[in-house]
Amino acid sequence: MVTIYDIAEKAGVSAMTVSRVINNTGRISDKTRAKVKRVMDELGYVPNQMARSLVLQETRLLFLIITDITNPFYTTLARGAEDAARKRGYRLLFGNTDEDPEKENDYIDAVLKTRADGVLLAPAGDASLPHLEMLRRHNVPFVLLDREVPGAESDVVLGDSKEGARQLVKQLVGAGHRRIALINGSRTISSARERLEGYREALKLNDLAYDEALVLETSFGPRSDLTGIEAWLDGMRPLPTAFVAGNNVLAVELMRTLRSKGLRVPEDVSLVCFDELASYAEMDPFLTVISQQAYQFGHLGMQMLLDRIQSPGDPAGRRRIVLPAELIVRRSVRQL
Amino acid sequence: MVTIYDIAEKAGVSAMTVSRVINNTGRISDKTRAKVKRVMDELGYVPNQMARSLVLQETRLLFLIITDITNPFYTTLARGAEDAARKRGYRLLFGNTDEDPEKENDYIDAVLKTRADGVLLAPAGDASLPHLEMLRRHNVPFVLLDREVPGAESDVVLGDSKEGARQLVKQLVGAGHRRIALINGSRTISSARERLEGYREALKLNDLAYDEALVLETSFGPRSDLTGIEAWLDGMRPLPTAFVAGNNVLAVELMRTLRSKGLRVPEDVSLVCFDELASYAEMDPFLTVISQQAYQFGHLGMQMLLDRIQSPGDPAGRRRIVLPAELIVRRSVRQL
DNA sequence: GATTAATATGTTACCGATAACTCTAAAGTA
DNA sequence: TACTTTAGAGTTATCGGTAACATATTAATC
CATH class of the missing domain: 1.10.260.40 (lambda repressor-like DNA-binding domains)
Known part of the structure; x- marks a missing residue:
């Protein structure tokens, strides 16, 4: 060399x-x-960037740690983050955790070893708290994306999950549905909790009883982790007339399972969910969804992070951005 | 610290x-x-990893540079590469070029500055040759994915594009189609060339004339780069009865445009393409496609790369893996 | 013409680790 | 007992840069 x-x-x-x-x-x-x-x-x-960083005590390297690189919500978010980072002369390292705290721990370790200047993190769940404490202990600025972690007073960019869930249920109720099921991610994830809560609130508001049997708590993905859907469906009698899915991956898996049972959407059951399925969903827009501004999650989050990095002495408290939920009505809900 | x-x-x-x-x-x-x-x-x-790398002359860092992080073909590939890298104790940096040689150049630069141990690259096109020479000049091992670059004698993992195109056309001809159009990526990309060639060969084999007006050369994506589809459609009289799309992004854009003109698939026109649309396509399997083993592209490519890195003296010549194309017949072709 | 100021370049120390070599004391050997 | 090994540590140089200070020219000022 x-x-x-x-x-x-x-x-x-x-x-x-x-x-x-x-x-x-x-x-x-x-x-x-x-x-x-x-x-x-x-x-x-x-x-030699390493030699430079060693003496400058700055790497211009940031980590973006997400839970599912094959989920278009996160890839779109990643693009937003990357654009913002490039614009300000930082390079971005991606990490993929599959919602597994172990893998997340590996990446946090990598962050520290690499002496990255900061981290953008979609946490695996509440179990991520020690990881955040680790980052804080080592003075690595970070911003959380899409999910909060109780106990960590951190900057965060969130979607309005509760309101989103309310709107989805409202939409279904408006179409005459009264037996509405929810398939959701793990309760160790803040957005899953919020979505459940929004669902319950909306039920109550419409004088519908909350029935535990109508709620399945599984995983937001990746798909190999999704189990129990079939047994859940078989256990509900009668079948609900409508389903709310906590995210796009769940919606797809549910739809696949329904199809395998000969049930069509929306003819036999209605279905709404959080997040667009993919840009490809635009090919044949079908599902009624709460659309989240994935790109903005990454872009805004990155800007917050870079602001933190570039004015480290800034005493400004915790910043919390909540992006609004937008309901997009399409054809997956049947009018009863 | x-x-x-x-x-x-x-x-x-x-x-x-x-x-x-x-x-x-x-x-x-x-x-x-x-x-x-x-x-x-x-x-x-x-x-401190940097201090270590500086003296050890080894970073255990690899780059994966792809052209479109929102394309599920590449994210699946990325997962394959990441799994293989993790298993052998290497960390992976992702780069996204949008098929832009400029951006690719930036990333090659980053590779060199970072002193990464190797690179997995889906090249933007033939214009990537200087980048590869740069890597070679600096003794950075690399493996190409999905696309070859003429003039660069490098290890590469490819799909059998020509055979894939032949099979798609054959499928259409078998269904009675004789006026078959092709929408394809730029001819500066080897896989686009191969697909065009396979298309032409299959036409000839079936005694069909090659008509230039039926072929549109645009971009494999991202979508903002896709232009001219509408003008192309308007210029063909009569409209073809069937379309071959060079990849998933093109298929989606074409379908969207067709729909905006009130044309349905397959009722009005038939459509086949390369690559699955997304895992979500499985929700409602519809398009007849040539499915490529995206995960294997990344996994095998990474293994080849690590082999090169770990036995640098190995005189073994160029390695070229061609993964077979698998036709999956679904419902997007109408029998005439 | 002597002094000061500005410009252009060199020297030294250090960032945080590791390789290669050296040293010391205890254990083993003849 | 005198000599060789060996286990367990320490010293020094180095990886490839940059900051801070030092120095040597040249130009400007009185």
């Missing part, structure tokens, strides 16, 4: 002069600068 | 002893080891 010392020797100057040319600092005569640059080109010099 | 020197001082040993405890090298008495470990825990020590 070519180093500044190689350049320095060949150009007949000191290493410091080369460093100055690279960083455009200090004063350098045009002649020297030209000579150094020529030698750099000749030898194909590329600065 | 806590360093080995802090540990050393507090434990009353030298920094080297601490290093030995961390890496489990050399000889250390149980007593000393225990003492050092205790101090490490107390102070919450985390090794």
